[in-house]
Amino acid sequence: MDDPAVSVTPCDPWRELAFHVLAHVPLRGAGCLFDPAYHRWLTTIGLDDAALVDDGELVARTLAPAASSSLHAWPLAFADLDRFRRTTTRALAELAPHELDAPVLAAAGTPPERTALELLHAAAALALPAFEAAWRRHMAPSLTRGCTALARWLTLPPLRMHAPARVQLSSVLGPRGRGFDDAVVVGAPAPWHDHDLTHTAIMALHEAAVMRTAGDHAARELAALATVHATLQSLAAHDDLAPLATAHDRWLATLDLRAIVAAHADALTPAQRTALRSGGEPRRAALAQLAARMRSASVHDG
16 A cells, blocks of 8 residues: 555455354344345345354354353454364364464353354354355455555545554445454445445544543443544545545434443533434534543643
């Protein structure tokens, strides 16, 4: 890419396969990748899989009411598809430590989580042949072009300092993003959703802000919303960034922040809680207030 400080590359097909399997798990709450629009599109490319649907529902039932945080780390279990391919005939518990690139099973906090991870591993092994063929034919060809276009956004001089250093572009994530230690992964434009590359750039900025923030999930999400809002407001004078500001307004309007607001109600004024739930200009004003408070706290701590 033009700027060595910002790397934008296609997601490895192993990570795409992991997202694909997780997209069949109807979890509740933050981090769920289940999307009916994705499933409808899979039928058009011959990748609908009744067995995987059943497996995903079983994983969701196995986890309830256990926490599902270990599932979100599962895409880190293998560095690439070849590493995963060598394990497809065995259970996770049978693998030697050197065969895993992240100790996801050991890190699972409860027996249901460990069982769910074993089910995911087996489901991915069964889904691999059909998914790999479909991914190479229907998904991968557009990713290189998408990486080049996204890099142009993220390397614009006013925005470069706010962008993540490493970005991976996924065909499966759609309008979502994920932050991992090695990269921020964001969904590329795809036939099954109507979000364009400006939305992808917003998600990259948001996930980078989440990764740079401490606290629990809800606190980090709320702080990232305020940070990205402040960033784009401060850069509003740059004509090149006008499409990003418009995309950000559209994205903000679609968010359901009730769970995040409820989780951190004590950190918000009653007016801010109402504004964040209502959307529109009140939501933007509340985020601006939060960003100003964060800057003030940062200066004071410094």
